[in-house]
């Protein structure tokens with residue numbers, strides 16, 4: 674695990690460069706909250722080493738970096754279509770890549786490693802289906818795809834609305850001294866999957882804000898606990914103080930509601946209620 678930038682929560686290219694060694698095979702930045710990570714800087718760090726760059730774009734489908742869309746920034750880009758994500762197919766996801774060999778491999782891998790010979794490849798034995806590698810069943814159903822395709826047409830409408838809500842939060846919350854608003858990377862657009870504030874006081878203040886806002890009816894949440902603090906990674910022996918920026922960020926962060934169906938009245942009410950909660954805890 675490499676540490677994150679303390680303001681954006683995105684993987685820090687410098688931290689990555691300090692951890693790269695001969696055993697490094699892939700680097701997987703997470704586009705946390707919907708902002709693309711700095712893939713350009715990651716490529717500079719990788720140089721000509723045989724290391725693949727995989728974007729976890731579960732939050733950021735539809736976002737851009739210098740006008741280039743998510744899906745074109747890394748070697749492979751993984752998307753999630755879980756119901757809470759930018760668009761949904763009920764469950765499932767997709768991987769985007771521009772490398773024919775990987776595309777062929779993944780298409781076989783998701784279907785028991787079976788590559789069906791096309792009629793043009795084998796005209797004498799067109800029935801032939803060959804298992805070429807050890808794969809699994811990772812197929813999405815046609816019914817899910819039908820939902821996903823109709824959702825795809827609404828992606829930009831959804832993101833535009835999320836952006837409007839984020840804008841209202843920035844305007845409405847900027848005068849609260851004890852909280853920081855999301856740190857933004859220059860020349861990027863965000864999918865605004867999450868809108869996260871950070872307390873500038875301490876983790877006890879975050880906890881008090883969480884409970885106060887919940888009691889006032891605002892569905893705040895914490896995204897996320899640092900991955901290496903989860904029991905599984907703890908059982909592998911990762912020290913808890915590894916990645917201090919991520920640990921500190923996680924101790925302060927709080928997500929406010931953001932979803933396309935929120936009305937302007939909903940947003941204004943959340944803004945007002947955050948002010949009320951902050952005042953109550955002064």
Ligand SMILES: *Cc1c(COP(=O)(O)O)cnc(C)c1O
Nearest residue numbers: 703729731732753754755765766
């Ligand atoms: C939701 C999510 C995932 C997992 O997506 P699945 O569709 O459950 O596989 C991975 N990474 C991030 C950042 C996510 O938000």
